[in-house]
Amino acid sequence: MNLGARIRKIRMFRNITQKELGRRLGYGENSADVRIAQYESGQRTPKQETLIRIAEILEVDVRNFLSPGIATMDELMETLFWMDEENRGLFHLFLLNDSESEIVGITMRDKKTMSYLQEWMGKKQKLGDGRITEEEYLEWKLHWPEDKRKTEYKTV
Numbered sequence: 701m702n703l704g705a706r707i708r709k710i711r712m713f714r715n716i717t718q719k720e721l722g723r724r725l726g727y728g729e730n731s732a733d734v735r736i737a738q739y740e741s742g743q744r745t746p747k748q749e750t751l752i753r754i755a756e757i758l759e760v761d762v763r764n765f766l767s768p769g770i771a772t773m774d775e776l777m778e779t780l781f782w783m784d785e786e787n788r789g790l791f792h793l794f795l796l797n798d799s800e801s802e803i804v805g806i807t808m809r810d811k812k813t814m815s816y817l818q819e820w821m822g823k824k825q826k827l828g829d830g831r832i833t834e835e836e837y838l839e840w841k842l843h844w845p846e847d848k849r850k851t852e853y854k855t856v
Contacts, residue, residue, distance in 0.1 A: 702771050708740040710758045713838060724757050725750065760842045816845070 701709070711721055722732025738744040746754065748766065755762035770776045784791055789809060796803040808814060814846070823840055826832045832840075840846075 701769075702740045702742060703765060703769075704740040706769075707736075707754060707758075710760055710764065710842065711736075711740075713835070714758050716758070721754070721757060725753055764842060779840060807847070819845075 711718070717733070718736035719733035722734075722736045723729070725732075725735075727735050735744070737817060739746050752762050753763040755765055770779055780791070790810065792807045794805050794807075798803050808817075823832070827834070827837045
């Protein structure tokens with residue numbers, strides 16, 4: 701999901717209109733919604749200090765917007781390939797044979813990553829069996845990890 705799509709999804713999740721977000725960012729009444737629409741469509745890219753302010757308004761960690769992120773499967777694969785170059789023993793790939801298809805599995809020899817994946821699996825299980833709602837699941841992802849310290853970002 702690209703930056704604009706993330707802004708839009710979180711803005712809509714928070715039930716904030718484009719105009720309201722734009723006004724809270726200090727844009728004029730006539731251009732507030734236009735500017736946010738431009739950000740969400742990718743026509744314009746907000747400056748870092750604007751992204752920090754958007755995160756504050758939407759009550760999410762700014763890393764949802766500042767981290768480079770991986771938006772496509774191609775980008776994910778490229779990232780995994782380069783991680784494999786840095787540490788050849790990190791990944792273990794294996795084939796799972798089931799009655800319907802052949803599925804490739806991947807494990808990582810990294811305790812921190814495995815604990816993150818186990819935490820995610822637990823949340824997905826809770827979502828699947830109704831112990832948490834879709835909203836609670838998204839809220840968890842927007843603030844993950846819950847125990848992280850606030851990261852200070854310097855404006856450029």
